[in-house]
Amino acid sequence: MFRQLVGEENGEEIMPGTLRKRRSSGLSAAFVASVTEPGKYYDGKGVGLFLRVDEDGGKYWIQRSSYGGKSHDIGLGSYPVVTLAMAREQALENKRMIRSGKDPLLEKRKSQTATSFEAAMDRYLEVKSSEFRNDKHRKQWRATLTTYALPKIGHLSVAAITVQDVLRVLEPIWLEKTETAKRLRGRIEKILDWATVSQFREGENPARLKGNLSELLPKAAKVAKTQHFPALALKDARRWWLELTKRQGASAQALQFLCMTTARSGEVRGMTWDEVDLEGALWTIPSERMKAGSEHRVPLTDEAVALLNAMPRLARSPYVFFAKQGGMLSDMTLSAVMRRMQESEVEAGRPGYLDERSGRAAVPHGLRSTFRDWAAEQGYDHILAELALAHRVGSDVERAYRRTDMLSRRRDMLKDWHKFLAGDLVQT
Template sequence: MSSMTTGTRLTTAFVKNIKQQGKYFDEGRTGLFLRIDKNIRKYWVQRLTVNGKRREIGLGAYPLVTLKMAREQAFENKRTATLGGDPLAAKRKAQSVSNFEAVMEQYLEAKLTEFRNEKHKKQWRATLDTYAVPVIGSMPVRDIQVTDVLRVLKPIWDTKTETASRLRGRIEKVLSWATVNELREGDNPARWQGNLSEVLPKPSKVATVRHQPALAQKDTGRWWADLSNRKGTSIAALRFAALTVSRSGEVRGMTWDEVDLEARHWTIPAERMKARRQHRVPLTPTLIAMLEDLPRMEGSPYVFFAAQGGMLSDMALSSVMRKMHKADLANGGRGYIDAKSGAPAVPHGLRSTFRDWAAEQGYDHVLAELALAHDVGSEVHRAYRRTDALERRRKMMVDWENFFKKE
């Protein structure tokens, strides 16, 4: 076992790279040191005199608690003790009332503002409320172990694998937040690698990836003709989404200040993109004509606005496609279904229809992926590609329109 003297100042690099069991003290007279156990797990500890008694206070595990964070907390504890207070008492009080549900609420309050949309926020809370809270909600976070996390996950791991996998990650984040805030210590029982991975089958082994049902290429012209005979804002938005192969949320959130009719492109800002990068969409003559014919609502910034001027709901485009499918079946048609799964096609599946078409037409895969706003190639490859090939994509999208609308 090794150690360092209190006169040695720890560095971020040293803390990250040291692999030898021992205690490594930091300078500063706060009693802070890094403890490394036999399994090379690293913990921050503070040796402090509180009301005349020598105590050791755990400050959390590295790297969740950084050197800077540990120093700041150690300084606060030292000041509290010097003024006659007891930092341990405050910590015990916080831990005694910190059950999982309460900590979850604190975490969500702190972190939900980082999420991109309301739907994602609701999904985060819903999975935790539905599956985790009934099982471990009343448990103090300091007491939650692997067996408790398994009681949450096992009932749905095989039948709702994707949901269970996301739930595991969300429980892990809540417990990590609790560790950083000194409400628990030790390993995170919801961690996958080297932990739950040893007792639960890999998600990929128990669940098949479900692709969004795509419109069959043979049905595109028939579907377009059906759609063109309908009226309404949601229908116009779906037509626009189909010809631009944009995501539903990108189209529903589209505002007039993003559109440049003279330059013939629509620029979606990074904060509205899944990849968090600005994306330009070429506007073909057909799309420009569609935009010029659209009504505008005074006071509403949206191109495709809801009744009161706000953004269309996230179900608006999906509802149109469901109604079209049902109506076609009712009229003796075959409906609009995915050729592989037989499931009714959905708006997002139109992007898959485009991708298959582009491949069959021999378009460069990079060009097709750029149209879909996907990451293309390695990070180095992307760094050296300085253009988004807007004009080349414009020609491809004209071909796509002609194919899509051809009966």
């Protein structure tokens, strides 16, 4: 499969004993992934591309090229960040550049000097925009980077960013906002990976965790503080529900529907009429709108169907619960309803609707915890309750063998949940 080459390779004199191997049909992705023997492995595609395997197992793409009468080695990045297909594409682009009279090395240095982290972030988000689950996810990416990363490293060239630079971003929030810091680190890593593949930087990724930042930061699992959304206490649920049903407007109705279906705020606010089967009493949320990325079926009780039938429809808007101009309700509208309900309680001299653990005022997302507590108190199977909340339950194998989403049983459970809220079912 291989033959040892002694003589010349692309004009380079090769000393006897030097390891030079060429695949007669070119390299393959499987070979690149499995090869461990140190040496240089040429691709044989006519662009001077070869894979260098070091003694420590590191794999790097190199292109041997000639410009201005001189031979040069151009680094194309390390494997697996740069795949075989990516390396071939970049090597071919460099070949075209030489033919047009440009020096790939000079162009590479120019791009590295000119590309800041902020510019790389913008380019990355533009390229990857179609991969985000929704616009909210995209905005979250930009918001965390803008808030925490850009003030520290936004102006730096991606080629010059070091581990210490990344630490300056992460250390101030690693202990207090660990979850945010973890996501931020991953996002910085992805942007710098993209910059490497795009030839804007070289070498190891300074934002890599394993064997890198993990040695300099406390383990996230040891310091992370689980943040619970303030939940409505079960003892206050009926009184809260009665007050809510007296309120008018799309936001109040959306909050009612959220509570009846145990859905998330974004799922309800983004709900469109084509997702709803009123006759079948079923709401099917497409995968792209779900946190877990899987389609979710929500059984609708008679009360939920009645609420939807009473909703006005706007010809120019697809949304069930729409804002004044026909767009989707903002993420603050449902929270505002609960905040006003709490303010009314306080004005009346009552403590209001507080989370029993934290003492903070309940919020819409906390209603899911209220439902989960009720389901546990009523003795409902935990898998049934978790499926109602669209949580991933069990291992991949368990989910593969679970061929039902227990729709009928979930419908009965949600009927009992509404009866409890309305005061028709005694809490056991």
